[in-house]
Amino acid sequence: MRLRRELLIRSEWLKGRNRPTPGATSGVAPLxxxxxxxxxxxxxxxxxxxxxxxQTVALGRPIQxxxxxxxxxxxxxxxxxxxxxxLGSSLRDRGDESDARLFRELVEDWMAACPMGVxxxxxxxxxxxxxxxxxxxxxxxxxxxxxxxxxxxxxxxxLYSQTCYLERFLEYHLLGNHLIExxxxxxLAGLFFTDRNAERWRLRGERLLWRELERQFLPDGxxxxxxxxxxxxMLQLYCEVVELLSALGRxxxxxxxxxxxxLQEWLAAxxxxxxxxxxxxxxxxxxxxxxxxxxxxxxxxxxxxxxxDSGYVVFRDESSGDxxxxxxxxxxxxxxxxxxxxxxxxxxxxxAGERILVDSGVGTYYGDLQxxxxxxxxxxxxxxxxxxxxxxxxxxxxxxxxxxxxxxxxWADEDGLLWASAAHDGYESLPDPVTHRxxxxxxxxxxxxxxxxxxxxxxxxxESFLHFHPDAKPTVSPSLDGxxxxxxxxxxxSVRILAWGxxxxxxxxxxxxxxxxxxxxxFNRPTANSVWSFETEGELPVWLAYVFxxxxxxxxxxxxxxxxxxxxxxxxxxxxxxxxxxxETEVELSRA
Numbered sequence: 267m268r269l270r271r272e273l274l275i276r277s278e279w280l281k282g283r284n285r286p287t288p289g290a291t292s293g294v295a296p297l298x299x300x301x302x303x304x305x306x307x308x309x310x311x312x313x314x315x316x317x318x319x320x321q322t323v324a325l326g327r328p329i330q331x332x333x334x335x336x337x338x339x340x341x342x343x344x345x346x347x348x349x350x351x352x353l354g355s356s357l358r359d360r361g362d363e364s365d366a367r368l369f370r371e372l373v374e375d376w377m378a379a380c381p382m383g384v385x386x387x388x389x390x391x392x393x394x395x396x397x398x399x400x401x402x403x404x405x406x407x408x409x410x411x412x413x414x415x416x417x418x419x420x421x422x423x424x425l426y427s428q429t430c431y432l433e434r435f436l437e438y439h440l441l442g443n444h445l446i447e448x449x450x451x452x453x454l455a456g457l458f459f460t461d462r463n464a465e466r467w468r469l470r471g472e473r474l475l476w477r478e479l480e481r482q483f484l485p486d487g488x489x490x491x492x493x494x495x496x497x498x499x500m501l502q503l504y505c506e507v508v509e510l511l512s513a514l515g516r517x518x519x520x521x522x523x524x525x526x527x528x529l530q531e532w533l534a535a536x537x538x539x540x541x542x543x544x545x546x547x548x549x550x551x552x553x554x555x556x557x558x559x560x561x562x563x564x565x566x567x568x569x570x571x572x573x574x575d576s577g578y579v580v581f582r583d584e585s586s587g588d589x590x591x592x593x594x595x596x597x598x599x600x601x602x603x604x605x606x607x608x609x610x611x612x613x614x615x616x617x618a619g620e621r622i623l624v625d626s627g628v629g630t631y632y633g634d635l636q637x638x639x640x641x642x643x644x645x646x647x648x649x650x651x652x653x654x655x656x657x658x659x660x661x662x663x664x665x666x667x668x669x670x671x672x673x674x675x676x677w678a679d680e681d682g683l684l685w686a687s688a689a690h691d692g693y694e695s696l697p698d699p700v701t702h703r704x705x706x707x708x709x710x711x712x713x714x715x716x717x718x719x720x721x722x723x724x725x726x727x728x729e730s731f732l733h734f735h736p737d738a739k740p741t742v743s744p745s746l747d748g749x750x751x752x753x754x755x756x757x758x759x760s761v762r763i764l765a766w767g768x769x770x771x772x773x774x775x776x777x778x779x780x781x782x783x784x785x786x787x788x789f790n791r792p793t794a795n796s797v798w799s800f801e802t803e804g805e806l807p808v809w810l811a812y813v814f815x816x817x818x819x820x821x822x823x824x825x826x827x828x829x830x831x832x833x834x835x836x837x838x839x840x841x842x843x844x845x846x847x848x849x850e851t852e853v854e855l856s857r858a
Contacts, residue, residue, distance in 0.1 A: 297454065297457055297514075311368070328379070337631065342392040350369070353369055373400075393432050404422075429452065433452065433467065441601060449471045449475045450475065450503055453472050456469070475507060479504065482500075483500075487531055488532045490598070492546070494543040495543060534564040541558050544614055546578075548606075578595060593611065611650065611688060611690060613706060617761055636779065636781060637792075640784065649730075652693045671690060673689045674688060675687070678852070681855070687703065687706070697724070713817075717848045718810040719808075720808040727801070730800040730801075731799050734798075736793045739756070762816075763812060763814060764815070765811070766811045768800035771801070772801060773798055811833065813835075842858065843857065
């Protein structure tokens with residue numbers, strides 16, 4: 267019913283009905299510029315060359331606004347007009363007539379080439395971003411373009427019409443970060459224009475922003491799509507809105523300010539020691555500027571910090587630079603899991619401030635579907651895969667059918683033992699159902715023990731993946747009775763690895779066409795990285811375990827499994843010994 271109504275509205279719009287009349291704008295009030303008015307660098311716009319998402323395309327002059335050979339996200343960046351902001355800043359600061367001429371040509375050319383309501387340019391998401399960027403661009407250049415009154419009139423009338431159009435096509439069908447972007451655009455337009463429609467936009471945008479702040483963010487402060495990148499983008503948006511309303515002397519509810527503090531604390535928790543994002547769930551660098559300035563006074567917690575509602579457990583030692591984030595949550599909200607990956611019980615690991623084990627990132631949304639499938643797949647994460655089956659039924663680019671659910675998530679921080687444990691049901695749909703439970707243990711903030719129990723019935727093939735940072739250099743020694751030893755070196759950091767329970771160890775790097783061993787910290791920038799797969803096949807239950815030890819010197823590890831209930835690890839070094847027992851509900855530690 268909703269789709270039929272939206273199609274009817276769009277049809278009427280394109281026939282000329284329900285549009286604002288020319289010259290409908292009654293006046294404007296330039297808005298204060300936000301403190302973080304950032305934009306990706308553009309070096310050759312005057313020649314019609316644009317760079318987005320690490321892809322440079324020459325569109326010529328006049329610009330080809332519907333280019334071939336680029337994906338939808340790239341076109342969204344083109345039609346969002348963020349590149350107008352640095353151009354406007356240059357015009358404001360230098361007053362160069364060539365900048366003014368280019369500014370006018372870009373806007374005029376786009377208005378002439380992109381009929382209202384037609385094509386990707388008019389999708390609500392890029393329309394929302396364009397409204398925001400045009401409004402701030404006007405603040406930057408109004409003194410310099412005011413002499414061209416006819417251009418200013420056409421530009422503002424078109425901007426007004428875009429807002430009228432957006433109001434009809436808010437993305438309630440997608441919700442998530444798209445709807446929040448729609449709401450910000452309405453609010454900004456409502457503050458920028460000065461007639462009755464503008465007042466309606468302002469009220470609707472503000473109410474929608476506050477409503478979605480309540481609905482879309484979890485009690486622990488995380489955004490419901492569970493992507494650190496989109497969380498950062500939404501936090502930046504809300505900080506900008508509060509800054510703007512405060513500058514204009516408009517009230518901001520105290521609960522909104524308090525809630526933004528929760529968002530800042532969540533982001534602070536998820537930042538690696540290098541100050542950059544975790545790459546989980548469609549996260550990539552370079553999409554929202556540096557995250558550090560957004561966290562304000564928020565401090566990361568030293569030790570163990572469960573983000574229980576988001577399904578992440580964070581381990582951190584501020585002094586040593588050791589860090590891990592353990593994903594033991596859902597794939598995403600039921601109504602919008604499009605940014606979710608098959609990454610349950612995966613993790614990222616830093617030692618002495620260096621990233622050692624990494625998530626594979628996002629790579630791309632569009633283009634070759636095999637790449638999108640890879641980055642979302644179980645084998646692209648530091649977790650366990652059973653019988654080559656995905657934890658969740660991912661398909662197309664943002665679709666998910668059957669979805670894994672976490673179970674029995676537990677954690678504790680006591681007497682130098684920091685640990686978290688969880689299971690999931692992603693393999694209980696197999697003909698012989700299987701459950702995977704993982705324990706992640708940090709002992710004396712000195713070394714790591716990861717244990718996996720694969721329980722159920724029947725005979726199964728088990729693969730446990732380790733994805734090393736592209737700059738890390740892992741080496742492996744021959745196996746002995748199911749034990750593997752190796753070392754991974756990155757810079758001055760060296761970590762020893764002892765593994766137990768596997769029959770074989772495969773090493774992979776930069777493989778295609780069945781992709782494996784690729785990591786993308788940014789969109790469209792895949793980099794080959796080394797991947798280990800510990801593999802075994804047999805009757806369940808199966809136990810796997812490995813130790814990460816950052817120190818040199820003598821190290822031995824002996825493991826013994828007591829049926830399906832308990833795994834015992836005895837770890838000996840030159841100066842100390844440890845006995846760790848992992849069971850269903852707890853982890854026990856004793857020292858020799």
